[in-house]
Amino acid sequence: MLTLVSRVLLAAALAVPSPDGLSQSLDPRQEQATGPAVLEAGHVDVGPRYRDGAWTVQIHDDERVPPVWRSPDDAVIRVRDAARQAIPDDPAYRFLGEAPGTSVHVLPQTQQEGVVWLGWNTQDPGVLEHAGRGVTMNLRGVHGPGRLTVFLQSGTLGAPQVLWSTDTAYPQALWVDRNTHTHANWVFGRPGVYLVALDVTAELAGGGTATASATLRFAVGDATDPDQARAAALTLPPASPSPAAAAVAGGDAVPGWLAVLLGLAAVLLVALLIGVAVRGAAVRRRAERERGAA
Template structure:
């Protein structure tokens, strides 16, 4: 497939690399509050802290001054300029699409006419606080077709599949700290796609953090961005995670979970039962001692 080549190596924020992968993210880059549709240019998803909460945002580098954006207020438009025919090559059988069928591809190597989507772990506070890296999970995809995300090197190596929405299990993969990478995102049908992603990490403090957000894609020129903004994610996630789109941090403290509350209640009931048993046994022993004393004090056969 055209432009599906060259796996990008992790890029240093201080060492610019060819192809736009070298970037430095300033700590004070603002969080935009307006609604935006991103059609072309450089875009990453990545973890960041907002009001001291760990979350997953969109880093918008399509303008001269980069900003961070909420996935709830951003649509990634994949225009018909991204349309490609699936090659007659068994190496691409994992796409689950017949050779020659046209699909929409956000390419790993930048196409100036198509939005260029990757991920980074380069926010300064994230780099200071995470322990080695983060884990990205695909929790689910809602859309008219399937989504496949994969990497492919330029030395004839086979494709490296990262996510396939056709598979039911969540797909985790590891991303080192200070990494900036792009991949191929293949959509088999035009329409609105909601892609729910979780980012989690161990912090150097020993705390665990996690956040789940939903990316909005409008695939194909005929697809309405208004529909993409209005769509509601109903992708189920793990029971211990916040709902899609929630920015709450996972602090690693389970004190508020339902299972822990139930266990605490059971322990309390057991403690009360134990106290009651001790009281009953103590009273019984005292009554027995009184009875023994009364028998000893009373003369046998009623004699005085």
């Protein structure tokens, strides 16, 4: 457990937005990197990209010199144990769902040495040219061993603003204005692999909309292998009614043969109940006829 001084420092790290570093412009000539990559320090943004007539969700790797765009399928965001903090003993943080003093992994709203500084932007030159007012970032589902909460906080006295939480039903929509660059606090309740499914829908300047989807991959904790996060597959039902609906393929999903057996059992149970009801009605009618005859 961290000391009181450490908890105070955590509260400050969670609360105080960076006074600089958010003003940026992206070079339209930035390349699309290929191949696996592990992003475990430095500045990283998620955001839509428009190129060659196609809308995609990409990861902007600003730690690389010069910066590049990466596919979320190639990149794993690694949250090292250097990001571990204790939940402050403050009622303002009860929304995190963890007891005060609980150790969690935090990607903070402010930049911290040796920890990924994760945010999002809508500043790709193609997006600036073709998007209208902005985009909607929809959280479609999360699979992981613990809670995930993403929130903003303005100043040490500002109330936390929860943006996404695995304690809330999906989908969870977040509006982002065009030409925006934002960082937030990402709090992971337990170490392990987290898969975060996102849709980004752009309002087009010429009318209509365009939607792109991606799965962000996190390896939380030094003991978690980034290759495991890269290899994991996320399957979601057409509409996720609750956080429990997201499951890694081959993991928490109900086997197909078991689903078939359960379906047959349900059909047989319904047929049995109908048969009992029909026989009961016949017995009552016969009894009524016999009483009438008597």
